[in-house]
Amino acid sequence: MSRTSRARISRPGLTALWRSVLAGGLLCAIGLLPWLSRTDPALTVLKARSADRDPTPEALAAVRDQLGLGAGPLRLLGQWLGDLAHGDAGHSWISGSAVLPSVVQALGVSLLLMGVAMVAALATAAPVCARTLRRGAAGRPAGPRAGGVAAMLASLPEFLTASVLATVVGVQLGWLPALGWYGPQWLVLPALALGVPAGALLGRLLDDSLPGAFAEPWALAASARGLPGRRIVRQALRRCFPGLLPNLGLFVVGLTGGSVAVEQIFDIPGLGRLTLQAAIAQDLPVLQAGTLALLLLAAVAGGATRGVARLLLGPVLRDGALTSPHRAGPPARSVLPFVYGVPLLGVVAAGLFRDPLALDTAARLRPPSWAHPFGTDALGRDVLARVGHGALTTLAVAVAVSAAALLIGVLLGLVPRVSGAAVDTVNAVPPVLAGLLVAGVAGSGPYTPALAVAAVAWAPLAAHAAALLTQERATTHLSATRALGAGPLHLLRYELLPAVVPPVTRHALLRLPAVALALASLGFLGLGAQPPSPEWGLLLAENLPYAERAPWAVLAPAAVLALLGALAVSAAGGIRIRIRIRGRGRWPARRPEPSAPARGTAAPRSAG
Template sequence: MRPSVDTLTRAGALAGVLAAVGVLPWLSGRDPALTVLRARSAEQEPTREALDAVRRDLGLDAGPLPLLGQWAAGLAHGDLGTSWVSGSGVLPSVLAGLQVSLTLMGAALGVAVLLAAALVAPVLVRGRGSGGAVAAMLAAVPEFLLATVALLVCGVWLGLLPTSGWRGPGYLVLPAVALGVPAGGLLGRLVADALPAVLGERWVELWRGAGVSRVRIAAAALRRALPPLVPQFGMAAVGLTGGAVAVETVFAVPGIGRTALGAAKSQDLPLLQGAVLALLLLGLAVGAAAAFTRRRLLGPALRDASLALPAARPVRTHPAVPLTLFTLLAAAIGWGLLRDPYAVHTTARLAAPTVAHPLGTDGLGRDVLARLGHGAAITVGTAAAVCLLSLLAGLALGFLPGVAAGAADIANALPPVIVGILVAAVSGPGTGGAALAVALISWPPLAAHAAALVQEVRASAFLLAQRAIGAPPWWVLTRHVLPTVAGPVARHALLRLPGIALALASLGFLGLGAQPPAPEWGLLLDESRAYVERAPWAALAPAAALALLAGLAVTGAPYTQPRMKERTDG
């Protein structure tokens, strides 16, 4: 049996990612020999002879292919190499970090399930729910923002829970909540949106008439609604691996995400290789588990039959809501653009909000409002460029669904933070690297949308008529297919702009995006953490801007699940 095109592209994309991880020491723009030399002896002069000796010792002078072969051979024997900084084995460090991260992700998954159950319960009781907008807002809030707010409110102001370290169950609460709430909002929204259509089906009415208990009907409705949503659950679980990097960084949790980020910043490439490999395998394992769970829920009878999926309801919001959010955000940005974001006033450091500085000043005395306004050009402007790149890639791959499907599976298994770490290891942190990282994994939804539209247009009657009268393929493509597909996909890409801006802000928050003194929103939030107890307003301003952006992501681009006939044989 010959493998399908999507299987080959999936294998090729995975092999490409693994190869990139394997040759990271060779791809890195900085000299790894200098990193190792300084780690071994900080006082030794980095002469050419000393650096050449280190390169020979590491095998870097042999070129990328021998280096990849050595890494793969060690990997086959369970040897991930030796840390360039600490000199200890990489595998024990990776396993220790992975154990911490799995514990945190397990607790976060428990929080997510409890929150999702609370959001779904009203739908099961009344047949409809009223918390769709709340669930959507929770799902859109990025983990790093929620973690910062939780640290500020619960840890600093109220002093209820510890805010850093990993020394007991109490240290798990805030990180698990920050990581689990967005995932719970997403899961609850997906299920709550799908259940009303299921509860309106004929079999539910017949069961009620036959006296079947409400609990049994609710269980059957959940089983009916869950199979088509399980892949989305898998993607939410994969998102936990990316969100864990930010949450572990905020709360100083020694997990695998924080290990990978620290290794990237210190150029400890063997440790970075092991950590990224563990995160990648974890994401792929979650995806495989989701596929297996879906097949088990369907059962052997439905795997070989067509299943009509119920259509999910979009989140209904009043038109004034997105307009109000946009007005508030635009007003703050416009006001800030009139001010100087780089003027330093050391005598006004960490000043509280006044008439002269409406949002206060930061640690260098710079006006927070000015930096917030000018930061929009970096955050939102870069997101617009990423949207355009994703749109072009989605349109091109929409005409090659077999090729795109396999590569999309690998892209979906890589959160933006993980790709950002890899790109930063190669080219260094910066706005361009962050944009590239987000663009590399933001095209699959657009490609899937384009592929569905292309299939629909090609099967239409007017296109058959064009072919019948002898219209050349290029004419049909450029005058009929592409214009019909490009418009809806472009609107789809525009609706994803706020979410892409949040992804870029998360990379800036972790130090993988824009660098100081740029007033990028994620970077502003990260810089304010150093003095959050003395000047909380400096953190609240970018946090509020990002929250408004998350609100626009929800109200401007409501989730909809199109009604379709889905093959349930996997």
């Protein structure tokens, strides 16, 4: 057997070993969380079981003996892993009940909610890219045009969407039930709260890649020959889906384990809520079992998306029969960044001249007026002032974290054999749980949310970069350049990076509002800045209880966040690949559509 054959055989084994090491490391970190946090697990369990009981040394010693904490964390972790090999996940430290049945039941609830949310996401993604599909079917490809609407939908925080749906649709209008988990009707509102933002982001990513597919030679030839537009659209979608499938797999895991806020608002007994409650209560067996379930789900979703991507592209990845769909035209010239950016800067500038901490109990929950353009909150503080001052910290940290996530995502995306397992493992950890882990190791502080979000924010960007890299390596122009003697560094600098970095950068800008909200949400949980800090997420969370009585206190920061999302997406439209003509650094003239294709011209095998 040749050396190449042995290397090919060993690669799957090395990948499986790498995935196992990462999953084991995460499980060990979860298992050691009570000790890493420098708190006494016995004290936490005693308070959870009986809040009125005094934590005397005798009572704490009894809890330690009952839970086996005297043996030490490593021995306790080893015993849990040994019992798990025999199908026993242990018993809850709080309730004493078996862990496995409760985790399986919570996983079933979350999977059902995730399935319905994915249907809502696909239904939302369809109209986002509908205009581009219509123009492509008519043979008139155009750049993506769904930036503003999609950005505003994608930037809506899930807990805000869930609260509005529960309050307006569920309570005031009474169209659908708002609380509980008793039947299909109780699925609709939480599925919409999860699916609409995810669908808007997914549709925007698809809308960003479709123009390149419609501009490929096979699409131009098919249009010139008069093939039905539906067939061209179907093949263009098939061409673009492989690059989005890794992120679709991330959405599956994120909607299952990261829907903590939605499950809390609608009182849904799902896995995300169960895992978060176990982490806060330091209920180690439930926390470990819930995290293991998320890891298994991430592994299954990642493997399924990779298999579907290979199935859609067929043998073209092997034969190098693709053309790159990521070589777009010149940067889009649009006034939309100014349309969204000027009001945003105006709001921030106006708020900076006001005091965000001034209390006026006589002006509590006042509606918007000349004195308070955005109204006041429950303590009589000016909402405009808090929005303006909150932008300084929220936006600065969010931009820094997004830039770090982009850099890490691109670098790891260039080595997919290393990053694939890491993406699946990291994506199984909701940001809240990551915040608890970081706080346990580094302690709570102003930089804890940034570290926690940066630790997980790179995963979707790395998955996107790896998917684009796989397709770019199979293109005909790359094979030709390699045959002409180009080395790896030349291919990386002039071929691979120009095709990967701009789409991933636009993706990072799409996620900027979500990063800003995740930072503030972790701060609200006590892992970072504390009230009365005017962070945007804190403003939303503090004013949600008064949404029905004073909706302006919630709508104002939500509208500013939506403006940020629209600005990020419209600015992303200007990030395009600069194709240099030899000897002249300018954009090439637009190639006219062929009046008649050359004989023998056909679509690539990826286009059916």
